[in-house]
Amino acid sequence: MDKELRxxxxxxxxxxxxxxxxLEAAQVAKDAASAAQAPQATASKKAAADAATSEKEGN
Structure with missing residues (x-):
């Protein structure tokens, strides 16, 4: 019986x-997808901030 249980x-x-x-592979893929999207959002925020700074300097 022990052999069967083992x-x-x-x-x-x-x-x-x-x-x-x-599950770990799915989480890694999900994290990678999130990380790939995050820099794009950050880059657009930075570009918007740079544009606003340029406008202020021009005035």
Whole structure:
């Protein structure tokens, strides 16, 4: 019986590890997508700030 329980536990552990790996991969992909979008928003804010500064200097 111990052998059967150990086998079942190993199978369960492999399944849980696989699910965890998939979840981690999905989170990494989600974080990468968020990081890719963030610099674009920052760049546009900086460009807008630079334009406002240029207008003030011109006046």
């Amino acid at each position: 086998k079942e536990f190993r199978e369960w552990k492999v399944e849980v590890d696989d699910r965890l790996d998939r």
